[in-house]
Amino acid sequence: MPFYTLTPNIPGDLGENAVLDTSVHPPRVERLHIAIDNWFGEDVIKLFPVHLVTEPLAAAMVESGLRAFELRDAQVTIEPEALELVAQLNLDGVPDFRWFDVTGTAGQDHIGLSGKARLVVSEQALQVFQRFSLEGCDVEEYDPAKHG
Template sequence: MAYHLLSPDVAGELGDGTVLDTSTHPPVVHQLEYVISAWFGSDLLESFPCFVVSAELGKALQESGFGSFELADMQLTVTPEAEELRQGMDVRELPEFVWLKIFGQAGVDDIGVDRRASLVVSDRALELLRRFDLDGCDIEDYQGT
């Protein structure tokens, strides 16, 4: 089975409400606040070392049976500039987002992360993801690390 390295859109950053342990690399995040500063419609977002998905994509992932992840609550903050930019570009309404906590191993599980906390998915998982908006997400073949 082939695997793919995904570099999702970075639509913002970790907010002050994020609680993380920086004594390890990558850091372990215990609580997430994602602050959106520029969003162009993608259902899959990133801010190292976290991934965020629209609730609709999260539901599809849960129903897929892929495993190796869980969806968790998070705090979402949208800056006024992001909302103005979204409206100015006529981008759809901001959906509900959930935290995609990944436990899978890159190149083994359908959804995994490598030692740098990069997202790696199987062909099957990529096929599901492509049914959603992946604007700004770079996809390349995963060569392993």
């Protein structure tokens, strides 16, 4: 079964309420707060070492029956710069995001993280993601030697 890496845009920074355990690598996120300042309409975003998905994509992932992830709450702050960009791009606003906490192993489960915290998905999972906006998200065939 082929696997693919998804490398989404990074739309901002960790917010002041984020709590990370940096004694391990990649850092373990205990509480997620992201401050979005440059969102372009995509349904999956990344902020090392986590990924977030919009509510509609989260629902589709649950409905797909695919496993190896948990949907968790995240505090998301929308900065004025993001609102200006949304208006310039004629988007309907910034949707609600869920923390897409990946629990699977890259190249084995339908959804996994590589050792470098890259999102790796099966063909079946990729088809679900492709029903949504992957604008700015690089998709390439997974190579364990390259993507770790």
